[in-house]
Amino acid sequence: MNRQELAGFLRGRRERITPADVGLPAGPRRRTPGLRREEVAQLAFISTEYYTRLEQARAPHPSREVLAQLSRALRLTDAERDHLHHLAGAPPGPPPGPSREVRQSLVDLLDRLPEAAAIVVSATYEVIAWNELAAALMEDFSVLPRRDRNLVRRSFLGPEPNARALYGSSDADAFVRTSVQQLRATAARYPNDPEVTGLVDELLAGSEEFARIWAAHEVAARPVLCKTFHHPMVGPITVSCDVLDITDRDQRVFIYTAAPGSSSAEAMRLLSVVGTQRMDVPG
Template sequence: MTTMVQESDVRRHELAGFLRSRRERITPEQVGLPRGRRRRTPGLRREEVAHLATVGVTWYTWLEQARDIQVSPQVLDAIARALLLDPSERTHLFALAGATDPAPGTPCPTITPSLRQMLVQLEPIPACIMNSRYDILAYNRTYGRLFCDLDSLPPEDRNCMIMAFTNDDWRAAVVDLADANRMMAAKFRASMAEHLAEPAWKALLGRLERSSPAFREVWARHEVVGQSGRTKLIRNAHVGLLHLEHNNLWLGPAAGPRLVSYTPLDVESRERLEKLQAFAPAEA
């Protein structure tokens, strides 16, 4: 009995810390609220989150204070939307609360219809939107077939770090895999420096360490590299070798979501991307 009580207490405090960290990262402008002149709180205030989620301020405050209260899946859903949680964060929220997500396939609220339309307009250039944790939040048809068949994977596996170290199709497509993965691990370490205490990051790191000896080896080197574009050779299973330039375009703060695109560097690669677009299904 004591063990169950202790576990429940730990979960409540983890949930409280997680909610605070998500609230503090969101600016008023991101959710259509005025900043005001005397704002001292980093990110949103508790009452602003409560207003956006249409829940009581006192009740939401108790959640962040780790009070022992009951919370319904519907209210958690509203809070997840108010805090602009991405799919991994949303899953973590419901896990901490010990609740079943009523809408597990809910699209990430940071991916607006206009951003999805932009991805379509970029075709045949492969493009996606990912967060700093390498979760792929949205992608166009050519990106969906660039390394592997993304549509065939569950959402929780659509993470570039996971695929780079565990997905056979993705790994076969990357020319000079060892160097590419070493660079990815170094970029991931640099990004994680600002998120060391966050559960979703720790969970991803734990999964990588458990599932990939190659990741454990490169992670032990403690190498750090900043995000930057670079030339890449990709051996696509459907159209052959592609010579592409990888580019990042941040959609907000540098630590947030970014648009990733792969621009062809020669005529042959452009033609092969057009073939790949025709090969891919109408909807990604």
């Protein structure tokens, strides 16, 4: 444990955070930048005395639980969290479960793609961010409970008669096989995460098809480069499918684009205007 470096790191991280960043009032007579020590202690659920001793390089070795609480209180990035653990002499272990936190820069990127439908999925195929055109092309994810935003669950256990062909897509067979392969790799990375193991158990119990593909132990997925959505209002839309891996968050961005000048591009433009409203409802 490097007490001096740990103390300096904690002070530096504390001073960069404003009370507004964590929902606290600024209040009068704030003589130092950032948060007060007692505010960090409150956010981390530890005593002010213990946190003060950490910043004074006088505290005993913090537990992993305390380090996790400090990481949340100080809004540390993944790299900063790992650094904090190393300074405390407790090298970080693997993350407990797939990250669902989407970087703001990624959210901004989705909004800057007006002619493309784009979604961000977690390691378990949960849709965790999307732009307006994706909501129009696929569905309005904002009205769905979190459980129903998981594309693997929807494919194998959805209530729709042909649930596996999500949104009328042409690559249903390839998607279900790829999603199982990806989920198997995810389960290996997060063997102790209850959400991951619970999802796998639920799918094994509820779908013979999932159980059969799972039993094959395949982990090499083939990319889908082109697919067709059969939209209920504008008809078939053929798009290219590009996938960007966000390795530090174990997430992926799916970007769907239509060929310029094609009828699918015209349909995408129409969807960007109409959005998620139904076109067959009289005004």
